[in-house]
Amino acid sequence: MPRSSLAVDTVVVHFCSNVVADPKSPYRFDAITQTFRSGGVAPHYLIDREGTIFLLVDEARAAYHAGKGRLPWSPHRENTLNDFSIGVELMGIGTAEEMELFIPASRYGDIAVSDLGFTPAQYVALNRLIRDMEKRWPSIRHDRRHIIGHDEYAPGRRTDPGKLFDWSQLGLPATAGGQNE
Template identity: 50%
Template structure:
């Protein structure tokens, strides 16, 4: 009888103790999924929902005040065809990073993480005027990747000069379709996030936060094509 009681107690301890971390995280993910449904239904523009693995990201604890723009490609591995969506998504999964949104060359918007999650996109850095954001911009921002490639100098830490020369010219820089979709996406994001203002203080490039590490969105990105206040 005592052995049976001990067995029951052991099973109970395993369920509530040894597995509690995983159970708690699964509960958090479930709750965040419910929140994300609300966010998703509020999006007023066409997007392709393709959420990243959820257990790799933490619930956001602060209010979004910024949007951070990046460029992304798979030029290091496939310079002649650097914009295959599945390849780029695999890079995010393999390196355990992700933006909230990504815009391809034709202007399609991929919705990769709900805005209720603090996406891993900004990393370490500092933002002038916001000392409390040091190494913590992920928790205050929404990340947008654009499939694009910068100048040879800007890509120098990612690919060799020989590989850069193999990239077709039409893959360098940004497309008009991307600017159009980015403006639509920003308008939609700002309608939901009142702390993000439509100006260059609140909509920034990754290079402004981490200039020693990052060059994106780079000198080929035309900020004048965004419908920002004061421009």
């Protein structure tokens, strides 16, 4: 659905992989985008391990990436974050505990250590993308009420981007919210 330039004020950071099907090779573009399709998910952007940014859905359209959830500082927008946000998926894998949604802990050890977490190139790309989005959408402020993790919108239901994501790489604190709370 098209939306106005005032509408978008939040960036939601996610992780994604095809680790369920292939723990040894969890970052295959085609397999990941197929996972999106079969799950009814459509983020605006996908950033691969090398920091290449893929545009999947135009920013001017709402996309299906956030689902149901709630932010304590805007309870009136419960379950409607897709309408106000841009979704960015980073190819990445969280902790064993976070990944239990997808794979049993017994298979977590099959994943190469270098495939866990996020890469320096991804942080560079994400920084660039967020700075660009902040220019295009003035309501996106560079703070932790406007740049959030999926796990902060849907705690208990979602674990991405999780503990391995380093918010300081974006110049932001680790915890969502702000001084006004």
